[in-house]
Amino acid sequence: MSPEEFRRQGHAAIDWIADYWAGLDDLPVLSQVAPGAVRRSMPTAPPEEGEPFDALLGDLDEIVLPGLTHWQHPRFFAYFPANSSPAAILGDLISSGIGAQGMIWATSPAVTEVEQVVVDWLAQALGLPEQFRLTDHGRGGGVIQDTASTATFTALLAALHSASGGQARESGVGSTRWTVYGSSQAHSSLVKAAMMAGLGAECVRSVEVDPRTQAMDVTALERLLADDIDDGCRPLFVLAAVGTTSTGAIDDVQAIAEALDGVDAWLHVDAAWAGVAAVCPELRDRLLSGVHLAQSIVTNPHKWMLTTFDCSVLWVQERTALTNALSITPEYLRNPASESGAVVDYRDWHPQLGRRFRALKLWSVLRTYGLAGIRAHIREGVELAAHFADLVVDDDRFELVTERSLSLVVFRLVEGDEATLAAMHRLNESGLAYLSHTVVEGRTAMRLAVGSWRTTRADVDATWAALQAL
Amino acid sequence: MSPEEFRRQGHAAIDWIADYWAGLDDLPVLSQVAPGAVRRSMPTAPPEEGEPFDALLGDLDEIVLPGLTHWQHPRFFAYFPANSSPAAILGDLISSGIGAQGMIWATSPAVTEVEQVVVDWLAQALGLPEQFRLTDHGRGGGVIQDTASTATFTALLAALHSASGGQARESGVGSTRWTVYGSSQAHSSLVKAAMMAGLGAECVRSVEVDPRTQAMDVTALERLLADDIDDGCRPLFVLAAVGTTSTGAIDDVQAIAEALDGVDAWLHVDAAWAGVAAVCPELRDRLLSGVHLAQSIVTNPHKWMLTTFDCSVLWVQERTALTNALSITPEYLRNPASESGAVVDYRDWHPQLGRRFRALKLWSVLRTYGLAGIRAHIREGVELAAHFADLVVDDDRFELVTERSLSLVVFRLVEGDEATLAAMHRLNESGLAYLSHTVVEGRTAMRLAVGSWRTTRADVDATWAALQAL
Numbered sequence: 016m017s018p019e020e021f022r023r024q025g026h027a028a029i030d031w032i033a034d035y036w037a038g039l040d041d042l043p044v045l046s047q048v049a050p051g052a053v054r055r056s057m058p059t060a061p062p063e064e065g066e067p068f069d070a071l072l073g074d075l076d077e078i079v080l081p082g083l084t085h086w087q088h089p090r091f092f093a094y095f096p097a098n099s100s101p102a103a104i105l106g107d108l109i110s111s112g113i114g115a116q117g118m119i120w121a122t123s124p125a126v127t128e129v130e131q132v133v134v135d136w137l138a139q140a141l142g143l144p145e146q147f148r149l150t151d152h153g154r155g156g157g158v159i160q161d162t163a164s165t166a167t168f169t170a171l172l173a174a175l176h177s178a179s180g181g182q183a184r185e186s187g188v189g190s191t192r193w194t195v196y197g198s199s200q201a202h203s204s205l206v207k208a209a210m211m212a213g214l215g216a217e218c219v220r221s222v223e224v225d226p227r228t229q230a231m232d233v234t235a236l237e238r239l240l241a242d243d244i245d246d247g248c249r250p251l252f253v254l255a256a257v258g259t260t261s262t263g264a265i266d267d268v269q270a271i272a273e274a275l276d277g278v279d280a281w282l283h284v285d286a287a288w289a290g291v292a293a294v295c296p297e298l299r300d301r302l303l304s305g306v307h308l309a310q311s312i313v314t315n316p317h318k319w320m321l322t323t324f325d326c327s328v329l330w331v332q333e334r335t336a337l338t339n340a341l342s343i344t345p346e347y348l349r350n351p352a353s354e355s356g357a358v359v360d361y362r363d364w365h366p367q368l369g370r371r372f373r374a375l376k377l378w379s380v381l382r383t384y385g386l387a388g389i390r391a392h393i394r395e396g397v398e399l400a401a402h403f404a405d406l407v408v409d410d411d412r413f414e415l416v417t418e419r420s421l422s423l424v425v426f427r428l429v430e431g432d433e434a435t436l437a438a439m440h441r442l443n444e445s446g447l448a449y450l451s452h453t454v455v456e457g458r459t460a461m462r463l464a465v466g467s468w469r470t471t472r473a474d475v476d477a478t479w480a481a482l483q484a485l
Numbered sequence: 486m487s488p489e490e491f492r493r494q495g496h497a498a499i500d501w502i503a504d505y506w507a508g509l510d511d512l513p514v515l516s517q518v519a520p521g522a523v524r525r526s527m528p529t530a531p532p533e534e535g536e537p538f539d540a541l542l543g544d545l546d547e548i549v550l551p552g553l554t555h556w557q558h559p560r561f562f563a564y565f566p567a568n569s570s571p572a573a574i575l576g577d578l579i580s581s582g583i584g585a586q587g588m589i590w591a592t593s594p595a596v597t598e599v600e601q602v603v604v605d606w607l608a609q610a611l612g613l614p615e616q617f618r619l620t621d622h623g624r625g626g627g628v629i630q631d632t633a634s635t636a637t638f639t640a641l642l643a644a645l646h647s648a649s650g651g652q653a654r655e656s657g658v659g660s661t662r663w664t665v666y667g668s669s670q671a672h673s674s675l676v677k678a679a680m681m682a683g684l685g686a687e688c689v690r691s692v693e694v695d696p697r698t699q700a701m702d703v704t705a706l707e708r709l710l711a712d713d714i715d716d717g718c719r720p721l722f723v724l725a726a727v728g729t730t731s732t733g734a735i736d737d738v739q740a741i742a743e744a745l746d747g748v749d750a751w752l753h754v755d756a757a758w759a760g761v762a763a764v765c766p767e768l769r770d771r772l773l774s775g776v777h778l779a780q781s782i783v784t785n786p787h788k789w790m791l792t793t794f795d796c797s798v799l800w801v802q803e804r805t806a807l808t809n810a811l812s813i814t815p816e817y818l819r820n821p822a823s824e825s826g827a828v829v830d831y832r833d834w835h836p837q838l839g840r841r842f843r844a845l846k847l848w849s850v851l852r853t854y855g856l857a858g859i860r861a862h863i864r865e866g867v868e869l870a871a872h873f874a875d876l877v878v879d880d881d882r883f884e885l886v887t888e889r890s891l892s893l894v895v896f897r898l899v900e901g902d903e904a905t906l907a908a909m910h911r912l913n914e915s916g917l918a919y920l921s922h923t924v925v926e927g928r929t930a931m932r933l934a935v936g937s938w939r940t941t942r943a944d945v946d947a948t949w950a951a952l953q954a955l
């Protein structure tokens with residue numbers, strides 16, 4: 016592709032996206048294709064000769080679009096949003112053009128340093144305690160990871176390294192009976208992390224939740240900890256969920272930290288979805304109270320904060336716990352510059368070696384929207400969800416299952432589980448909107464998660480009207 | 486950003502990239518900034534109000550460019566190439582615009598099915614044995630991962646699951662003395678994988694290499710295996726390197742597989758850099774001989790095959806080994822399609838849950854270049870490296886340290902280690918080209934890795950002339 020051809024086709028790709036967005040309103044949110052349909056519409060072998068990029072754009076419309084469930088659709092309410100905003104897309108596009116690898120500082124210094132600055136900006140924007148920031152004399156810092164699953168796994172490895180006095184990375188997890196804790200509503204990535212770290216799923220204790228709030232029952236945690244310690248286990252890692260997937264429940268981080276007093280366990284805050292909402296001062300206390308007592312926290316700008324996937328930010332209070340757990344640089348290559356924070360080699364902050372210049376898209380979002388714009392976006396999601404919750408409360412046929420959490424509403428038909436599921440399926444199949452389901456205390460419920468940058472009050476109202484009509 | 490503004494700024498971003506590429510030739514390849522220089526030139530706090538995207542483009546030129554080592558520069562020869570081609574960039578741009586999550590089939594079916602097709606196309610293009618392909622009645626399949634580090638880690642987890650009869654994921658790695666093998670030249674991600682999987686670095690046996698070829702000494706492997714088995718260890722995983730980082734050495738996969746006869750260990754082929762060269766039939770035997778006996782193989786289109794990072798493809802012969810090792814299904818992801826077994830849920834094929842529509846960029850590369858175009862690209866890299874190796878051989882002051890491997894030349898000044906390093910540093914500091922160094926059998930050498938889509942014979946000649954002048 017010549018430079019001129021790249022310009023022409025690049026402009027066409029940008030226009031394709033703008034047209035795709037403009038037409039989304041008229042497309043069914045949920046794809047209705049049968050398994051294998053997309054596969055069968057593609058050739059079974061790769062082409063021998065190249066063809067113009069236009070051909071691909073044509074096939075996108077014909078083959079790909081019918082097979083897509085449209086995550087950027089204004090009435091996509093099923094999972095937490097995966098905002099891909101114009102600013103982030105263009106920042107990430109520039110990253111592709113630069114095509115630099117930032118595995119260590121030296122392989123392209125700006126990749127590392129822009130990331131250091133923007134994750135620090137984000138820490139400030141959210142009001143995270145100072146000790147998580149990468150300051151010249153501090154011991155903390157943040158890093159962009161791909162997903163919160165990876166961040167939680169990484170935090171678990173750092174915890175293992177610290178608790179084992181460095182033995183885990185050399186000799187393995189050994190015969191110590193490590194135990195890991197999260198509420199029954201904690202994200203499944205906690206169990207997956209324990210499986211991957213060689214601890215096994217059985218080491219994960221599922222802590223009961225308060226039936227009403229769905230937040231961790233801290234008394235139950237204390238009981239489990241005491242029992243496990245009596246039993247010869249070694250509590251290693253506790254995950255506090257700030258915004259669970261199912262209902263948006265928020266664990267009491269402060270109380271959990273207090274329960275861990277005297278127990279040498281790592282406290283990790285999984286605020287994957289909800290954490291970014293701390294950009295609004297009026298929401299901050301609810302989300303971050305007690306976070307200064309945690310060793311690590313993760314939140315995903317790639318969910319609600321307008322930053323194209325992947326962009327999950329993990330902060331730690333002791334960056335050496337991460338780097339010592341994951342660095343494969345031999346001892347004799349360690350240097351004061353790295354350890355002072357003057358130079359950070361981010362490949363030691365996550366499982367992967369290679370890493371893309373992801374900071375550009377986050378930089379672009381923070382600058383293009385500004386904090387004021389990001390706050391307005393978050394508030395809009397919260398307000399639309401509050402409006403929807405009001406509609407639910409005002410209709411006797413429906414009920415809230417849990418209190419609205421930020422931009423998430425969990426509700427059901429009073430009639431029961433079957434009616435609830437049936438209504439949701441009919442709505443989803445109509446293509447007008449897309450909701451997902453969950454089970455809370457044995458009862459089936461629908462989830463409506465607002466937060467797309469394209470959703471308006473009219474979208475929420477149309478969805479409600481359709482549900483009522485069903 | 487309004488739709489019109491997105492179009493305008495999107496076109497500007499495309500043009501910025503085209504201009505960046507056009508000007509690369511005149512920029513120093515290696516950044517010369519001091520630690521902290523980029524950081525200090527950025528504000529210490531995020532902006533309160535948003536600003537136009539143009540402002541970011543301006544700062545890219547002023548703040549970011551001086552801090553970049555330019556991986557897309559035609560005379561970037563330091564590490565293996567990280568090709569970010571126009572076709573891939575535009576494919577990935579479309580993926581950002583669609584912004585869909587493909588964690589399971591049901592969350593956006595086309596994301597999964599296009600990936601199934603293109604990784605199968607790539608398997609065909611490389612001539613991989615049928616059993617690695619996802620056919621209707623077969624047991625294999627491929628998946629796009631972020632990096633080969635993650636792919637090797639994932640393969641190790643699958644091996645653990647198989648060897649432990651499913652116990653590892655439930656009860657952890659336990660007290661079995663698992664052992665892992667790779668040559669002394671195997672990628673450091675093998676040790677990191679063992680550390681992360683809870684096995685510990687000490688379980689990794691570093692197998693001697695043939696001093697001349699730098700390929701694994703298979704007799705030494707047999708000896709280690711026998712000793713370990715005698716000692717009560719359980720050999721779990723053997724990594725065969727097809728194209729090592731240091732010298733491009735190629736282990737004899739067939740011989741390694743034969744050495745494993747009767748040993749129930751997983752054979753993983755790490756062909757991260759070199760594997761894609763199998764698209765050329767004349768190179769295939771050298772690269773893939775014996776691969777049908779391996780359980781898994783990884784190669785990275787994001788290195789030499791024109792596909793913007795990240796795109797690493799892992800194929801396995803038994804996909805259930807992966808999915809059984811990694812699958813976890815919370816309620817909100819349960820759906821009829823998954824439970825019928827008719828579809829693939831790729832989140833069970835890697836550590837992460839969330840996943841981007843990465844197949845679009847690989848699809849775009851395969852279609853825009855065609856196999857003929859990709860072969861021409863690979864052959865160009867091999868020919869330029871052969872040309873450079875000839876220049877080295879013809880100059881008495883220089884010598885090859887190992888035989889050229891595909892597009893990688895490892896050479897040195899006859900004068901010795903210090904002179905070699907000094908020459909390389911002077912060349913790198915001049916900004917004309919960027920090479921890296923390695924140590925082979927105790928002797929310092931320079932590495933020149935060709936493979937950028939922008940490199941011409943004139944670039945190689947200019948680099949050689951500069952080296953001679955030094």
